[in-house]
Amino acid sequence: xxxxxxxxNISKRFGAVVANxxxxxxxxSGEILGLLGENGAxxxxxxxxxxxxxxxxxxxxxxxxxxxxxxxxxxxxxxGIGMVHQHFMLVSNHTVAENIALGLSDIPFFFPxxxxxxxxxxxxxxxxxxxxxxxxxxxxxAGEQQRVEIIKVLIRGAELLIMDEPTSVxxxxxxxxxxxxxxxxxxxxxxxxxxxxxxxxxxDITDKVVVLRRGRVTGQVDTGDTTKxxxxxxxxxxxxALSVPFRDSxxxxxxxxxxxxxxxxxxxxxxxxxxxxxxxxxxxxxxAGVAGNGQKELIETITGLREPASxxxxxxxxxxxxxxxxIINASGVAHIPEERMKFGVVSSLSVCENAALKDQNTHxxxxxxxxxxxxxxxxxxxxxxxxSVSAPSVESIMGNLSxxxxxxxxxxxxxxxxxxxxxAAHPTYGVDVGTTEFIRKKLIEKRDTxxxxxLVSEDLEELFQLCNRIAVMFRGRxxxxxxxxxxDMDKIALWMTGVSGN
Amino acid sequence: xxxxxxxxxxxxxxxxxxLTGIVSVFLGVxxxxxxxxxxxVNPLFAFYKIFSGSFGSVYGWQETITKAIPLILxxxxxxxxxxxxxxxxxAEGQMLLGAIPATYIALKLGCCLPAGIVIPLMFIAGxxxxxxxxxxxxxxxxxxxxNEVISTLMFNYIIAELVQYLVYGPWKGKGQWGFPYxxxxxxxxxxxxxxxxxxxxxxxxIAVLAAVIVYILMKKTRxxxxxxxxxxxxxxxxxxxxxxxxxxxxxxxxxxxxxxxAGVGEVAGIHKHLTYPWTISAGYGFTAIIVAALAKNNPLxxxxxxxxxxxxxxxxDTIQTSLQMPSSTINIFNGIxxxxxxxxxxxxxxxxxxxxxx
Numbered sequence: 001x002x003x004x005x006x007x008x009n010i011s012k013r014f015g016a017v018v019a020n021x022x023x024x025x026x027x028x029s030g031e032i033l034g035l036l037g038e039n040g041a042x043x044x045x046x047x048x049x050x051x052x053x054x055x056x057x058x059x060x061x062x063x064x065x066x067x068x069x070x071x072x073x074x075x076x077x078x079x080g081i082g083m084v085h086q087h088f089m090l091v092s093n094h095t096v097a098e099n100i101a102l103g104l105s106d107i108p109f110f111f112p113x114x115x116x117x118x119x120x121x122x123x124x125x126x127x128x129x130x131x132x133x134x135x136x137x138x139x140x141x142a143g144e145q146q147r148v149e150i151i152k153v154l155i156r157g158a159e160l161l162i163m164d165e166p167t168s169v170x171x172x173x174x175x176x177x178x179x180x181x182x183x184x185x186x187x188x189x190x191x192x193x194x195x196x197x198x199x200x201x202x203x204d205i206t207d208k209v210v211v212l213r214r215g216r217v218t219g220q221v222d223t224g225d226t227t228k229x230x231x232x233x234x235x236x237x238x239x240x241a242l243s244v245p246f247r248d249s250x251x252x253x254x255x256x257x258x259x260x261x262x263x264x265x266x267x268x269x270x271x272x273x274x275x276x277x278x279x280x281x282x283x284x285x286x287x288a289g290v291a292g293n294g295q296k297e298l299i300e301t302i303t304g305l306r307e308p309a310s311x312x313x314x315x316x317x318x319x320x321x322x323x324x325x326x327i328i329n330a331s332g333v334a335h336i337p338e339e340r341m342k343f344g345v346v347s348s349l350s351v352c353e354n355a356a357l358k359d360q361n362t363h364x365x366x367x368x369x370x371x372x373x374x375x376x377x378x379x380x381x382x383x384x385x386x387x388s389v390s391a392p393s394v395e396s397i398m399g400n401l402s403x404x405x406x407x408x409x410x411x412x413x414x415x416x417x418x419x420x421x422x423x424a425a426h427p428t429y430g431v432d433v434g435t436t437e438f439i440r441k442k443l444i445e446k447r448d449t450x451x452x453x454x455l456v457s458e459d460l461e462e463l464f465q466l467c468n469r470i471a472v473m474f475r476g477r478x479x480x481x482x483x484x485x486x487x488d489m490d491k492i493a494l495w496m497t498g499v500s501g502n
Numbered sequence: 503x504x505x506x507x508x509x510x511x512x513x514x515x516x517x518x519x520x521l522t523g524i525v526s527v528f529l530g531v532x533x534x535x536x537x538x539x540x541x542x543v544n545p546l547f548a549f550y551k552i553f554s555g556s557f558g559s560v561y562g563w564q565e566t567i568t569k570a571i572p573l574i575l576x577x578x579x580x581x582x583x584x585x586x587x588x589x590x591x592x593a594e595g596q597m598l599l600g601a602i603p604a605t606y607i608a609l610k611l612g613c614c615l616p617a618g619i620v621i622p623l624m625f626i627a628g629x630x631x632x633x634x635x636x637x638x639x640x641x642x643x644x645x646x647x648x649n650e651v652i653s654t655l656m657f658n659y660i661i662a663e664l665v666q667y668l669v670y671g672p673w674k675g676k677g678q679w680g681f682p683y684x685x686x687x688x689x690x691x692x693x694x695x696x697x698x699x700x701x702x703x704x705x706x707x708i709a710v711l712a713a714v715i716v717y718i719l720m721k722k723t724r725x726x727x728x729x730x731x732x733x734x735x736x737x738x739x740x741x742x743x744x745x746x747x748x749x750x751x752x753x754x755x756x757x758x759x760x761x762x763x764a765g766v767g768e769v770a771g772i773h774k775h776l777t778y779p780w781t782i783s784a785g786y787g788f789t790a791i792i793v794a795a796l797a798k799n800n801p802l803x804x805x806x807x808x809x810x811x812x813x814x815x816x817x818x819d820t821i822q823t824s825l826q827m828p829s830s831t832i833n834i835f836n837g838i839x840x841x842x843x844x845x846x847x848x849x850x851x852x853x854x855x856x857x858x859x860x
Contacts, residue, residue, distance in 0.1 A: 305740060326743025335741070343741040346734045348851075356727065357742045369723045400510050 002063055002080050002159045002191060004028045009059035012045055018215045019045040020056070025210045025220065027160070032182060032192040034206030034223065036199075036235055039291055039458060042215040043195050047162050050193070051083045052076040082158025084149045086165045090137045096120065097133040100152050123151050127181040142267045143174030150181070160191040167201055168292050169267050179205050197235070197290050199228045199497035211235055232493035236460070246465055246484055247444070252281030255452035256302070256421050261311035263297045263476075271297035273476040275311070279421065284443065284453040286467030288460065289496055294476035295456045296338060299425050302454070303335045304328040315421060329358055334419035336410055336427045338456075340403070344410040347399030351391050354398050355380035355413055379416070387412030388438070404435040411439050415446055422446060422453045428462060440466060460492070474498045507857045511850070519798050522846030526796065530839035537834055543825055552832075555820025556813035564699040565816045566809060568772070569784070571702065572597070572764035573808035574709040576790035578716045579760035581799035583636075585720060586753045587733035588643070590636060592654025593761040594787030595661035598779055599635040600628035600762020601769045602665065605673070605684055605776040608769075612691030620691045621704065624766050632762020633755040635661060640754035644747045650754075658787070662779040669776055684776040693771035702771025705763070712760055716801040729753055761787065784815060785833070792840040811836070 006026040012019045020042045027033045035043050048054045050061065052070040060067050063079060070076045073083075090099050097116045101107055108115055120133045129147045137145060146166060153161060161182075167175045182192055182205060196202055202209055203223060211219035211234040219234035256279040265271035271294040279285040287295055300306035302313055304325035312321045315331045329335075337343035345354050356376045380394040387408045391401055398406065411427065424443065428436040443466060447453055457463050463470050464487060471481040472495035479495035482488065494500075535545030556566045576593045583590040590596075604624040611620050635657050642648040668684070675685035693702035720726035728749050732739045739746065768782050769775065776782070793811055797803035818832030 303741075304743070324743060324745070325741060326745070329743050337741060339737075342735075342737045344738065346731050346738045348734045349730065353727070353730075357731065357738065369725065371722055371724060371727055397511070 001189070002029065004062075004064060005160060005191065006062040006065075007046070007050065007059065008062060010046065010049060010056045010061075011058040012049060012054060012056050020049070021215045023059070023212075023215075023217055025217070027191045027193060029189050029191060030186050031207045032186055032194055032205055034202040034209040035193060035195045035212065036197060036202055036209055036231060037212035038197060038235060041212040041235075043212055044164065045215075046212070047083065047164060047193065047195060050076070051081060051162060077156050077158070080157055080159035081162065082153030082156060082160070083162040084146065084153055084164065084166060086168060088142075088145045088149055090145060090148060092138040093136065095134050095136055096131055096140075096148050099137060099148060100133075100155060104155065119155055120151060123154055127184050128177070129181065141174070142169040142269065143171065143177070146170070146174075146178070147181075159189070160193065161185065162193045162195070164195045165197075165292075166194070167196065167198065169269060171269060175201070197497060199231055199494075199499055202231065203228060228494065228497070228499045229490070232490065232497055232499070235497065236489065236493040246467075248484065249282045249447060249468065251283040251468060252450065254278040254280050255316055256454060257314040257317075258302070259312045259314070261298070261301065261313065262309040263294070263301050263306060264309055265294070265297050271476050272301070272308075275476075275478065277471065277478070277481070279452040279454050281420075281450050281452055282447055283468045284447050284455055284466045286463040286470040287454070287456045287473050288463050288470055288492060289458070289473035291458055293473045295473055296425070298473075299335075299338070299423055299454075299456060302328075303333060303423055332418075332420035334358075334414035334417055334422045336407075336414055336422070336424040338425035338429075340407055340410055341399075345398045345406055347397070349398060350395050351384065351389075351398055351401070351409065352377055352380040352394045354409070355383055355394075358413060358417065383409055383412035383416060386416070387442070404431040407431050408435060408438065411442060415442060419446075419451055422451050424453060425456045426458065427455070428457075428459065436462075472496055504856055504858055507855050509853050509855075511853050515850075519850055522849055523796050523798075523843065526839050526842030526846050529842045530835055533838045534831075534835040537831065538827075541827060541831075543827065548821060548825060548827075551821050551824055552814065552817030555824075556816035562813075562816060564701060566813045567706070568700045568702075568812075569786075569815050570808045570812035571705050571709050571767055571771075572783070572786040573790050573793055573812055574713055574805055575705075575760045575764040575767070576786055577793035577797065577804040577808055578709075578713045578801040579757035580790055581794040581797060581801050581804055582716055582720060582729065582753050583757040584794055585726075585733050585799050586729040586750060587736070588640065588750060588754055588757075589651045590639070590654050590754065590757050591651055591791070592635060592639065592657045592758075592787070593764075593790055594783055594785070595654070595658035596632035596635040596758040596761035597765035597768070597783055597787055598661045598665050599657075600632035600759075600765035601776060601782055602661075602668065603627035603631045604766040605668075605687075605769055608687040608691035609673075609685060612688035615690065617690040621693065621770070624691065624770060625708065625763055628762040628766030629759035630762070632765065633759035636754040636758025636761070637751055640751045644750050665776065665779045665782070669778065673776065675775065678775075682778065683773075686774050687770060691770060692774050693767065695771065700772060702767055705767030705771055708763060708767075710805065712763070713801040713805050716756075716760075720799075720801070725749070725752070789815065789836060792836055792843070795840055796843045 004026060008024055010023040011021050023046060037043050045054065049056050052073045052075050055071060061070055068079065097113060097120065100120065101112060101116050117133045120131060123129055124131055131144060131147050131151065166178060170178065186192055194206055206223045208222045209231065210217055211231065213235065259276050261272050261275040262270065263272035275298065289295055297306060301308045304323055307322055312319060314320065315333060318331055320328050320331055341347060377394060383389060384391055384394060389405050389409045389412065391405060414422065427439050440462065443453055455466060468484055469481055471478045472492055474495060475498065479500055531549065538545040538548040556562045580590055580593060604627050607620065607624050607627050639650045639653040639657065642653050643650045669682040673684045675683050677685055693704050695701055696703050720729065728744045731742065731744060732746060732749055764786065765782065773782065789811055793804055793807045797807050814832055814835060818829040821827045821831065822829040
């Protein structure tokens with residue numbers, strides 16, 4: 001039995017990046033520990049160390065006061081640690097029972113189905129799961145699939161459950177069912193490590209909270225003794241340093257108009273709920289928020305890659321709701337996509353060929369049906385020059401360029417098309433400091449020449465530096481919209497974690 | 503210590519794609535040679551027989567060119583589909599579904615209308631028939647996510663059975679002594695040939711034109727560019743606003759249509775009637791896949807490689823008579839070449855070097 005589990009002085013670096021530094025925390029039997037922090041704060045790394053996927057550079061794991069070595073997930077399962085991943089690892093064409101049996105060692109030779117079924121029903125009764133052992137995974141909702149994942153872990157004898165952002169794909173009623181099950185689990189002596197960045201949930205379910213920021217523990221409190229406001233202050237950096245100060249602009253007439261937009265996500269959860277907003281000429285409108293709160297779906301809907309459930313979208317008064325991407329492109333919408341390698345370029349084609357990818361460029365570069373390769377080459381050379389893309393030549397294969405250069409290329413291609421609206425999703429994510437500054441400057445340049453910019457980012461520094469207005473998105477809604485003059489870090493931090501309040 | 507170092511290549515090289523083609527054929531020759539040797543035949547003698555049978559005499563050349571006609575048509579069409587990431591394995595069936603309506607026109611109208619009307623009608627009907635077979639697969643793929651490899655492959659069997667049903671049943675010829683053939687086409691519905699050869703030059707002209715047109719379409723037009731993007735990165739194609747459905751369906755229609763024309767050429771130029779499916783096509787639909795793969799989906803290169811593979815087919819007939827080896831030995835040769843041609847693609851995008859550690 002695990003009575004207590006402690007992490008002492010855990011440090012982990014990836015190259016020059018410090019993922020975890022000197023982390024100390026402990027959980028005892030009967031407790032739910034909340035692990036709070038932004039994306040990239042080091043929560044997942046820490047839990048992967050605990051589960052044996054990574055080994056720490058320093059420090060150790062202690063169970064019941066005894067130092068133990070965990071060098072693989074098999075070790076941690078043996079000790080009684082189980083992890084429920086954020087992304088389910090189930091075979092969708094198999095039944096629940098078959099998925100649970102997968103990789104299980106102590107299945108009897110005779111009537112294995114009966115044993116698995118009994119076990120599943122046992123857990124069903126104990127935790128109120130109501131999982132049908134004979135249902136196929138593809139028939140199940142996200143919440144039901146998660147229960148299968150939990151049973152998978154429990155059947156292997158887990159006493160400590162690591163839940164990695166378990167509520168991100170659940171509906172509110174599924175969330176409360178999950179919380180009831182977790183409470184039953186700990187009241188029987190189990191332990192839970194609950195990763196989240198949603199303050200309401202942390203306040204609801206946990207007994208104590210550890211807050212991480214940039215790989216370090218910035219707070220450790222009993223849930224009963226704290227408030228959401230205090231936790232929010234621990235999560236986000238108080239003093240975001242602005243390398244380039246914000247420069248104001250006078251906004252013109254409205255370019256993008258979104259009216260009562262409702263969109264469903266891939267798992268059938270409502271991703272955008274009744275959103276209405278507008279972005280004007282000479283304005284950068286920022287959307288802040290932790291990833292997975294509907295930003296991706298919103299952008300896909302505006303750019304024509306996803307159909308909305310209801311609502312309308314207008315560009316300069318023209319209705320583009322449900323139009324195909326080529327019509328939206330032709331209406332003057334540029335799109336710097338979130339997944340640049342997947343959507344932004346064709347990595348097996350040359351730089352030249354990639355310059356012609358978007359319609360707003362190509363319609364003037366194709367003479368009737370024939371391609372004008374001379375013009376495409378001119379355009380490619382112009383992008384490479386004006387956006388300082390470092391490429392051996394415009395005939396080089398796109399995929400061989402570095403990520404930063406590919407991003408500069410995409411930015412160049414999109415911005416040189418003289419768009420009236422620029423939709424930029426995480427435009428500086430994962431690129432170096434120099435490229436980041438460059439892309440930000442170009443966006444400001446475009447704003448100053450009359451474009452409207454919709455900027456989705458998780459980087460608050462970026463949003464503060466660029467945006468005239470910032471909306472904070474949480475579970476598909478805007479928690480609030482704030483002007484640059486009235487930026488209030490405390491307010492934004494609370495909104496990002498789902499706490500409204502004025 | 504030595505180790506293998508693998509890197510991505512920065513630029514595509516045409517020299518290199520030529521080289522991998524040559525090397526795959528060469529390796530094909532070596533491995534097939536081993537099989538000849540195991541059969542107890544001197545491999546050098548066997549290859550001499552194959553290539554002298556097809557390229558060593560005037561008659562050989564005539565036969566080689568005759569059999570290259572369907573290969574050129576089909577491989578040009580397939581190269582388009584392959585560029586767009588559509589794995590059309592059903593040219594065999596598309597060819598037959600081109601032959602069926604052409605036969606119908608030949609038998610119904612051949613008696614009473616001049617060749618100048620009947621022959622073009624037959625080619626048009628053949629194109630439409632082949633296009634239909636491939637187009638259905640494209641619609642199934644884009645609308646219902648049914649894998650086109652499966653659907654086109656299965657259509658081969660369905661259409662072959664349809665041909666058999668027709669020649670054994672309702673279309674069985676009165677004057678064919680009980681053989682499962684349709685009646686012979688009247689002269690206004692048969693293609694003229696060059697001199698004493700079997701080269702039905704009208705189809706040959708269409709084939710060469712088709713290769714050139716497909717080349718221009720794929721390399722020089724918007725349509726070909728879109729196809730390339732769809733094949734290389736479907737997500738980017740969606741992002742760029744390329745109309746998937748229209749692009750895929752059009753490509754499959756043309757691809758199947760060209761196979762259909764090949765079918766018309768075979769029934770109206772060679773056999774002069776509809777007959778067993780395996781008599782109409784000597785596996786052209788499958789051999790053309792290898793042609794397109796070796797040609798790196800370039801239809802102009804398909805022209806040359808079609809002649810080469812046609813030579814191998816003709817040579818296969820020769821070794822059957824002179825060496826008493828099954829002519830299907832040739833299929834082993836073809837298969838090995840395809841294997842190495844596909845494996846060779848890896849070296850086009852990666853450079854593999856052996857370097858010293860340290």
